[in-house]
Amino acid sequence: MEQFKDSVYKLIVETSTNLPPDVRRAVVKARQNESVGTRSALSLATIAQNIEMAETNVSPICQDTGMPTFEVHTPVGANQIEMKKAIREAIELATKNGKLRSNSVDSLTGENSGTNLGPGTPVIHFDQWEKDDIEVKLILKGGGCENKNIQYSLPAEIEGLGKAGRDLDGIRKCILHSVYQAQGQGCSAGFIGVGIGGDRTSGYALAKEQLFRKVNDVNSNPDLAKMEAYIMEKANELGIGTMGFGGETTLLGCKIGSMNRLPASFYVSVAYNCWAFRRQGALIDAQTGEIKGWLYKDGEAVDLHAGVQQPEQQEKRREVVLQYPISEEQIRSLKVGDVVIINGLMHTGRDAFHKYMMDHDCPIDLNGGVIYHCGPVMLKDDSGEWHVKAAGPTTSIREEPYQADIMKKFGIRVVIGKGGMGPKTLKGLQEHGGVYLNAIGGAAQYYADCVKKVEGVDYMEFGLPEAMWHLQVEGFAAIVTMDSHGNSLHADVEKSSLEKLSQHAEVVFS
Numbered sequence: 001m002e003q004f005k006d007s008v009y010k011l012i013v014e015t016s017t018n019l020p021p022d023v024r025r026a027v028v029k030a031r032q033n034e035s036v037g038t039r040s041a042l043s044l045a046t047i048a049q050n051i052e053m054a055e056t057n058v059s060p061i062c063q064d065t066g067m068p069t070f071e072v073h074t075p076v077g078a079n080q081i082e083m084k085k086a087i088r089e090a091i092e093l094a095t096k097n098g099k100l101r102s103n104s105v106d107s108l109t110g111e112n113s114g115t116n117l118g119p120g121t122p123v124i125h126f127d128q129w130e131k132d133d134i135e136v137k138l139i140l141k142g143g144g145c146e147n148k149n150i151q152y153s154l155p156a157e158i159e160g161l162g163k164a165g166r167d168l169d170g171i172r173k174c175i176l177h178s179v180y181q182a183q184g185q186g187c188s189a190g191f192i193g194v195g196i197g198g199d200r201t202s203g204y205a206l207a208k209e210q211l212f213r214k215v216n217d218v219n220s221n222p223d224l225a226k227m228e229a230y231i232m233e234k235a236n237e238l239g240i241g242t243m244g245f246g247g248e249t250t251l252l253g254c255k256i257g258s259m260n261r262l263p264a265s266f267y268v269s270v271a272y273n274c275w276a277f278r279r280q281g282a283l284i285d286a287q288t289g290e291i292k293g294w295l296y297k298d299g300e301a302v303d304l305h306a307g308v309q310q311p312e313q314q315e316k317r318r319e320v321v322l323q324y325p326i327s328e329e330q331i332r333s334l335k336v337g338d339v340v341i342i343n344g345l346m347h348t349g350r351d352a353f354h355k356y357m358m359d360h361d362c363p364i365d366l367n368g369g370v371i372y373h374c375g376p377v378m379l380k381d382d383s384g385e386w387h388v389k390a391a392g393p394t395t396s397i398r399e400e401p402y403q404a405d406i407m408k409k410f411g412i413r414v415v416i417g418k419g420g421m422g423p424k425t426l427k428g429l430q431e432h433g434g435v436y437l438n439a440i441g442g443a444a445q446y447y448a449d450c451v452k453k454v455e456g457v458d459y460m461e462f463g464l465p466e467a468m469w470h471l472q473v474e475g476f477a478a479i480v481t482m483d484s485h486g487n488s489l490h491a492d493v494e495k496s497s498l499e500k501l502s503q504h505a506e507v508v509f510s
């Protein structure tokens with residue numbers, strides 16, 4: 001079992017740090033299709049760089065290493081209790097070594113277990129098979145894209161598409177809408193797994209199971225193969241693009257499965273996965289516990305830059321350098337589309353922080369300051385100094401109820417996150433003189449590299465990801481997507497993509 005545990009540890013590290021070739025190929029294709037120099041092309045270039053950095057650094061591709069979910073096939077008679085124990089030990093070790101973020105939080109008290117162990121975590125499913133080896137598959141699906149999962153109950157009235165009945169065309173409308181509703185918030189471009197039928201629980205399980213299919217496989221059911229091809233084509237015409245910046249690629253993969261349902265129920269369940277599509281598997285010798293082979297590796301190295309056109313000259317897009325303390329005048333001069341480089345001090349703050357700040361004072365002067373929606377992976381060295389191991393942005397919209405008030409209360413000028421924020425924040429930016437910067441979601445190595453020093457930390461009681469980290473950064477690049485003049489790229493893309501979605505209301509699959 002010791003060797004089995006080592007093998008599972010290797011699988012966890014591989015899954016978290018090294019994106020499989022089929023996913024890499026999908027990213028290259030997206031890069032090739034994007035027009036040179038656009039926001040989406042630049043973001044995809046950062047994503048490609050981040051994928052390479054994660055592999056080289058053997059560090060998490062994205063700081064949110066998700067809900068570890070294992071699918072295990074065992075020979076008849078194998079001891080599953082021992083295996084479960086070994087898997088849990090491997091998870092704990094990977095967390096301690098900074099390969100996974102401590103992601104298991106008590107839902108009632110908010111306490112982070114710190115080990116990734118707790119009621120319900122990790123998820124481990126066993127199944128027997130009549131083979132001699134053990135197969136362990138693992139998916140690390142982050143919380144932001146999990147939040148963009150959606151389940152439809154047919155018949156339904158679908159925004160932009162009208163009536164969806166209990167037939168193939170109704171299913172088509174649900175799937176197309178699922179991509180639209182995710183916008184850039186699940187770190188598009190994404191992959192979707194779709195489960196047709198089942199009940200609410202088994203439907204979602206089927207959807208997630210589809211994510212274990214290879215990106216380039218073809219569905220054995222001709223109707224579903226046609227549907228997958230249709231969705232890939234039409235979803236990529238919605239213009240949502242990488243991170244919701246607009247662009248040619250919104251969806252990187254679509255896999256659909258079907259199972260029986262009850263006469264009264266008809267669910268279409270969609271599991272949305274970000275571009276940081278971390279799933280891997282290993283075939284393990286049941287006798288020795290050693291890895292015999294990998295499930296999602298084909299031996300071919302994928303060049304993430306192959307056939308990608310490079311801009312002839314530096315883009316004319318305005319690049320502005322900001323350094324704490326930032327004045328209202330500097331902020332008012334910024335417009336949607338500007339690239340901002342932050343040097344100097346910034347502070348992380350996410351869900352627990354924003355709620356708490358509504359009725360508490362802050363231990364740090366935030367006047368003219370920068371708040372980064374981020375829950376990093378942190379490691380302490382032997383001398384007690386903290387280091388950032390992964391630090392990409394988290395989905396900002398969760399802070400919508402608080403953000404405008406918090407900015408005004410503490411004089412914050414810059415908020416960095418991803419996926420954009422809503423009308424309340426936009427109004428707040430206008431009134432107070434603030435700006436929202438969209439960083440590249442999932443680019444956790446790229447941003448960790450910008451952190452030159454961890455100055456300190458407050459609110460450790462919120463748990464490592466939720467604590468307020470004070471970071472010295474250099475060359476931290478992000479794009480203005482909401483400015484102090486009432487402009488929001490997110491609102492624009494949402495509107496134009498809804499218009500495009502509405503063009504598909506007519507019956508296609510009769």
Ligand SMILES: O=C(O)C[C@H](O)C(=O)O
Binds near residue numbers: 186
């Ligand atoms: O929790 C995080 O760090 C990010 C999350 O996965 C998100 O996409 O919002």
Ligand code: SF4
Binds near residue numbers: 393
């Ligand atoms: S931050 Fe983005 S890339 Fe990372 S887990 Fe969340 S959705 Fe995925």
